Each structure stands twice: as C-alpha cells, then as structure tokens.
Amino acid sequence: MARAAAEPDEDGIPHPRQTTAFFGHEAAERTLLDAYRSGRIPHAWLIGGAPGIGKATLAFRMARFVLAHPDPMSAEVQSATSLAVPGDHAVTGLVAAQSHPDLLVLERTLSDTGKLRTVIRVDDARKVAGFLGATAGFGGWRIVIVDAVDDLNAESANALLKGLEEPPARTLFFLVSHAPGLVLPTIRSRCHRLLLRSLPDEALGKVLRAATGEEPEPALIAAAEGSVSRALSLSEGPAFKLRQQTMAQLARLPAIDMRELHALADSLAMADAHAFDMVMDSVNAWLSTRLAHDLQDKAKAAQLAEIWDQVNTAARDTDIYNLDRKPLIFRTFARLADAAAG
Incomplete structure (x- = not known):
C-alpha cells in the first residue's frame, strides 16, 4: 500500500485498515455496493459524520471489496449482500499490512520528534499525482483514502484537488470528514456525499463486544453518544x-x-x-x-x-x-x- 506514514492506534482501537467487523451502517454500505455494481459509481465520495462512528472503517471496507472484486459485473459482486471480504483473502492481508500497491492512504504522519502532526502535509498530498499516473499494480482499480479531509491545509487540499478534478479511469476517492459542511466547496462539489449517523446503542454494543470481548455497561454506551472511540476512551x-x-x-x-x-x-x-x-x-x-x-x-x-x-x-x-x-x-x-x- 502506498501511504504517507504509519499513524499509531489510539485507545487500543484497531486501525480501520485492520477492522473487518462492521455494524450499524447497513444502509450506507448498501449504497456503496449498489453504486459499484451498477457500473457507474461516482469516482469520489465524501463520507461524513461524527468522530469514531465507523467512517474510515467503511472506506477501508469498500476499498478491500473493490480491490478483491475489480469487475463490478462479476457474479460475486452482483450477488453480494455486503462489502465483506474474508479475513484470509490476499487483499485483506495486504491492506492490513499497508502493502497493497493500488491503495494510497493520506493521513497525518509522525514528525521527527515522534509527535502526530496537526495537518496532512502537502508533500504527502502530492503523492496522489504520482500514484494516479502509475499503472495499477494488479491491473484493476486505484483507490485513495483521505482520513480525514478535515486535516488538509490549503496547500495539501489544492494538491488533492488536482487528482479529484481529472482522475484516470477506474479510480476511486474516499474522503472521510468529521464536519463535511466545512470541507472546501471545490472539493465538496466533486464528491458524492454519504452521511453516516451516530451508531444506535445496539450496534455500538456489538462493536464494543467485538473489540473488547466484554459486555459494555449500559451507562457507558449512553455516555459514548454513538462513538466507538469515545466509548473505548471512557472505559479505559x-x-x-x-x-x-x-x-x-x-x-x-x-x-x-x-x-x-x-x-x-x-x-x-x-x-x-x-x-x-x-x-x-x-x-x-x-x-x-x-x-x-x-x-x-x-x-x-x-x-x-x-x-x-x-x-x-x-x-x-x-x-x-x-x-x-x-x-x-x-x-x-x-x-x-x-x-x-x-
């Protein structure tokens, strides 16, 4: 996977690239699946919603599915009921290991002092041009995930915009945003918007049980307000x-x-x-x-x-x-x- 750099996991939460469990956003998942198998999927998606509710997890889930099934007209895609890809699939392993050549992830990186930068650097955003200009490693799709687009500064946003404006065929962008209404209009206007709502209590409970192996307290679920990261942070x-x-x-x-x-x-x-x-x-x-x-x-x-x-x-x-x-x-x-x- 071509990516900017490794970001440390926070609060013991597995990184979305490693997360295969997915609960509570079935309608959003169905929207992406239906768009893909129609053969006319928009090339850029702005996935918005509150922090910690699964936006990046959905982006990586869709990326794995497309990379595993590059032909949207194939029988596997046309008969699929979700975006799930088996844990033992080669694509799942490559994405988790950050080594899939057709996936570029832009996110905040570590500075020389070991601290997480406050923005996505323009040097990292400029990698999009080279990534899109190269032939897809496996001859299928090229996918760019930005987690989160809110972390772009003016220069890095402009660098990303060049890729959004005239992408090559079989290219997909998934831009994660905690405040999609504040995303630059020039970027927002080029994206199909997909809004995720905070997880309902039942779905949040399932995610927490999958993540911790324990039964979460009802009061903890109520305090988390639909956010997995908030719930895990509170519990620890x-x-x-x-x-x-x-x-x-x-x-x-x-x-x-x-x-x-x-x-x-x-x-x-x-x-x-x-x-x-x-x-x-x-x-x-x-x-x-x-x-x-x-x-x-x-x-x-x-x-x-x-x-x-x-x-x-x-x-x-x-x-x-x-x-x-x-x-x-x-x-x-x-x-x-x-x-x-x-």
Whole structure:
C-alpha cells in the first residue's frame, strides 16, 4: 500500500485498515455496493459524520471489496449482500499490512520528534499525482483514502484537488470528514456525499463486544453518544467515573451533596484534560436542557445564558492558565443550584 506514514492506534482501537467487523451502517454500505455494481459509481465520495462512528472503517471496507472484486459485473459482486471480504483473502492481508500497491492512504504522519502532526502535509498530498499516473499494480482499480479531509491545509487540499478534478479511469476517492459542511466547496462539489449517523446503542454494543470481548455497561454506551472511540476512551480512563459523579450531582440540583462535590473536585484536580472536558460537557448538556425547557421565560433564559457564559469562560481560563480546578467546580455548582432553584 502506498501511504504517507504509519499513524499509531489510539485507545487500543484497531486501525480501520485492520477492522473487518462492521455494524450499524447497513444502509450506507448498501449504497456503496449498489453504486459499484451498477457500473457507474461516482469516482469520489465524501463520507461524513461524527468522530469514531465507523467512517474510515467503511472506506477501508469498500476499498478491500473493490480491490478483491475489480469487475463490478462479476457474479460475486452482483450477488453480494455486503462489502465483506474474508479475513484470509490476499487483499485483506495486504491492506492490513499497508502493502497493497493500488491503495494510497493520506493521513497525518509522525514528525521527527515522534509527535502526530496537526495537518496532512502537502508533500504527502502530492503523492496522489504520482500514484494516479502509475499503472495499477494488479491491473484493476486505484483507490485513495483521505482520513480525514478535515486535516488538509490549503496547500495539501489544492494538491488533492488536482487528482479529484481529472482522475484516470477506474479510480476511486474516499474522503472521510468529521464536519463535511466545512470541507472546501471545490472539493465538496466533486464528491458524492454519504452521511453516516451516530451508531444506535445496539450496534455500538456489538462493536464494543467485538473489540473488547466484554459486555459494555449500559451507562457507558449512553455516555459514548454513538462513538466507538469515545466509548473505548471512557472505559479505559477516569473520565467515565468522573462523568458519572458529575451526572449524580446534576441530578440532585438544586440540592448539593458537599461531601460528594469535594470528592468530585479532588478527583478532577488530578485528572487529565480529556476527563476535564467530559465533566464540562456534562455541565453544558445540563444547561442546554434547562435552557430549552425555559426558553419562553425570558428572564430565566437570560439567567441561564449568563451562567453558561460564566462557566465556560472560567473553564477556558482554568484550562489555558492551568489553574486549580477545584474552585471552578464549587463555583459552577453554586451557579447551577441557583438556576435549578429559580
């Protein structure tokens, strides 16, 4: 596989190139399969949706299927009911080993210091031209996966655009995006859009069982909001426990259990940035729900909007200046108690 470089897996999640299990997006899978076997598949697809729900997994799944079955009119393709390719198929092994000559993957790469770059470099994006200009290694399709197109800067986006504008025959692009509405119009207009929704709880549970071999807690599935990566991240760190503590405190409002609040503040003071963000997300979700409920009461809505601004400004300052988080928690819940009592 021609690709930019290896990206380390995060939170123990197998890379999409290694993932063969697929749940919850059967309609999107069917859309790609039907388009391929029609013989008139669009050459570029923008696969959009929230982070961690399987967009890249679907892109690699489609890539394996096309590379394994290069003739869309073949009996195998015409009778297929999914994009599954057997784990012992040669294409599956080549893609997993990053050695298939007809697949180019653009993604953020590691710097010389070992840190993941914040963007896809223009030098990597320029590899698309050479890749498309060469003869397909196995005489079939050439496929480019960009994971994610959101990580392109202006220069690398322009380099990719040249390939999108006039691709050779039997070329497919799959552009993964967490915010497809923000993708450059020049790129978006050349792609057929495929939107994936967050995984339903049942599908998320199946993915987690396949990934961990364990039965996930219902509360964990609810907190993950349809994202596999979010669920695995929560299950492996203190963020989920802190979220549960926060939710318990929010449920008591306007009453406050000071002993439990001290415990929450003490735990949060030692937690990482991810756990801090999870706690603040829970607080903001509570405020959002209250605001929607009290929207017709202008005075109450104004109070909630002011509290929202105060809480988030204080949280941002705490994060930027590395301030003690404990006072923030006490002040936040005091304001929330006032809002709940009003």
